[in-house]
Amino acid sequence: xxxxxxxxxxxxxxxxxxxxxxxxxxxxxxxxxxxxxxxxxxxxxxxxxxxxxxxxxxxxxxxxxxxxxxxxxxxxxxxxxxxxxxxxxxxxxxxxxxxxxxxxxxxxxxxxxxxxxxxxxxxxxxxxxxxxxxxxxxxxxxxxxxxxxxxxxxxxxxxxxxxxxxxxxxxxxxxxxxxxxxxxxxxxxxxxxxxxxxxxxxxxxxxxxxxxxxxxxxxxxxxxxxxxxxxxxxxxxxxxxxxxxxxxxxxxxxxxxxxxxxxxxxxxxxxxxxxxxxxxxxxxxxxxxxxxxxxxxxxxxxxxxxxxxxxxxxxxxxxxxxxxxxxxxxxxx
Numbered sequence: 001x002x003x004x005x006x007x008x009x010x011x012x013x014x015x016x017x018x019x020x021x022x023x024x025x026x027x028x029x030x031x032x033x034x035x036x037x038x039x040x041x042x043x044x045x046x047x048x049x050x051x052x053x054x055x056x057x058x059x060x061x062x063x064x065x066x067x068x069x070x071x072x073x074x075x076x077x078x079x080x081x082x083x084x085x086x087x088x089x090x091x092x093x094x095x096x097x098x099x100x101x102x103x104x105x106x107x108x109x110x111x112x113x114x115x116x117x118x119x120x121x122x123x124x125x126x127x128x129x130x131x132x133x134x135x136x137x138x139x140x141x142x143x144x145x146x147x148x149x150x151x152x153x154x155x156x157x158x159x160x161x162x163x164x165x166x167x168x169x170x171x172x173x174x175x176x177x178x179x180x181x182x183x184x185x186x187x188x189x190x191x192x193x194x195x196x197x198x199x200x201x202x203x204x205x206x207x208x209x210x211x212x213x214x215x216x217x218x219x220x221x222x223x224x225x226x227x228x229x230x231x232x233x234x235x236x237x238x239x240x241x242x243x244x245x246x247x248x249x250x251x252x253x254x255x256x257x258x259x260x261x262x263x264x265x266x267x268x269x270x271x272x273x274x275x276x277x278x279x280x281x282x283x284x285x286x287x288x289x290x291x292x293x294x295x296x297x298x299x300x301x302x303x304x305x306x307x308x309x310x311x312x313x314x315x316x317x318x319x320x321x322x323x324x325x326x327x328x329x330x331x332x333x
Contacts, residue, residue, distance in 0.1 A: 030269050030285045037292055045299045053295070055178065059246075061291040062180040063088075064261055065284055066239035069191050070232035071262040072283045076195070077228045078208040078275030079125065079132040082259045083139035084236040087114045089255035090147040091240025095166055096158035096250030097150070103165040110237040117143055118233020122226030140259070147252060154252040160244055170245020180242050187235070192280040204228060208275030265290055 042049040067084050074081045091110035098105035117139050124135045148154055160167045172179045195201035203224045206214035215221050244250045267273055268289060269282025 030282055030289055034285055034289045034292065037289065041292065041296050048299055057291050057295050058181050059178050061287050062184040063239045063243045064258065064265065065184050065287040066187060067236050067258060068262040068265045068283045068287050069187055069280065070235035071266050072271055072278055072280055073195070073204055073228040074232050075266055075271050075273060076208045076275055076278040077204045077225060078211065079225065079228065080136065081121065081229065081232045082133065082136040083117060083121065083143055084232060084262055085255040085258035086140045086143035086147065087117050087233055087236040088240040088258055089252060090114060090143045091237035092244035092254060093147050093150055093158060093250035093252060095241035095244040096160050099161040099164040099166050106164060106166040107241060110241045111234055114237025115230055115234040118230040119226065121233070122229035125229065126222040126225035151252050158250045160248045166241060166245040167248055170242050180246060183242065188280055188284050195280050200227070205276060261290065
């Protein structure tokens with residue numbers, strides 16, 4: 001039977017190449033799009049490639065990127081977290097209020113409260129097997145309600161105390177680069193190592209890929225789920241605290257829709273919404289791509305800000321369709 005075997009052998013290298021191309025597109029497609037977008041924008045707009053504008057893009061990306069980092073772990077584990085926008089705003093308000101009582105209160109209070117919301121999410125989802133969508137939607141409303149209660153329905157805005165170290169973290173710089181950017185880079189470096197090189201990261205992938213199989217293999221499914229939601233809450237609270245330091249106040253209207261931006265950035269970066277596959281570096285690229293597109297729309301000037309949401313939505317649909325097609329193609333191969 002040599003005849004039938006020969007075509008199969010000939011097709012195997014081609015199938016392997018196609019699989020490698022599909023994997024490359026899924027992992028690095030956002031980076032290619034980012035490089036091309038930056039190149040075109042630099043040639044089209046004189047002010048785009050200036051140091052001030054690029055730093056502005058990086059700084060505006062930093063806070064969303066920190067939130068997206070936590071979202072990456074949640075989505076890879078097979079979950080979703082709709083509460084991060086409200087938790088982000090709550091963290092900013094708590095940090096601004098706490099700055100009146102010293103740096104430790106300004107930093108630890110938002111981390112404890114926001115991490116507590118993540119812990120509640122994780123316990124309800126992992127222990128009672130409630131749907132992450134419903135649980136985190138309830139937490140989103142709860143965090144927003146708590147923030148409004150603290151600020152008298154948004155009528156009171158807490159200012160970061162003058163000379164507070166939380167303000168220095170938000171507005172300070174090192175080697176000419178804003179501290180929030182340095183903090184974001186450091187967090188992503190640690191997050192990338194944890195996801196790819198640690199046992200915890202292996203458990204996150206295993207739980208997102210197949211929860212039952214992960215349990216049979218001895219992976220701590222419940223603990224892993226709780227941990228990723230606590231991590232998401234902590235990072236959202238930290239991002240809110242840094243943002244409050246940058247703005248020198250806890251603004252209550254911030255964070256609305258941030259959960260959708262974070263999810264979009266994570267998915268654009270190559271993480272599958274179904275879980276089991278994703279990359280920390282891809283999420284950072286996804287955030288930068290969204291912020292660069294928003295900056296280009298601002299550079300045009302004649303387009304309304306609402307177009308940012310339209311572009312982001314269209315981009316997300318295209319990415320999800322392409323991801324689904326690539327995943328099916330790799331399964332077929």
